[in-house]
Amino acid sequence: MALTIESGEEDNPSWWLESRYMVYPDMKSNSGILMTLGKGAKYIASNKQKLNTKISTEDKLVVIYALMAQV
Secondary structure (H helix, E strand, C coil): CCCCCCCCCCCCCEEEEEEECCCCCCCCCEEEEEEECCCCEEEEEEEECCCCCCCHHHHHHHHHHHHCCCC
């Protein structure tokens, strides 16, 4: 089985950050990151956040702060 990577219409990478607010029993959220380049996803990661947040807007800021180093 071979992995084929093709170029799409756009050769610039696109990054997507996402969070799900308070999905764990200890009230912590989940963070996710996705990078696309051409056709299909090239990098995907998901993890449990280390901080508890009070509102979902604050949760989004935690995601940006935590995952921007990977971007």
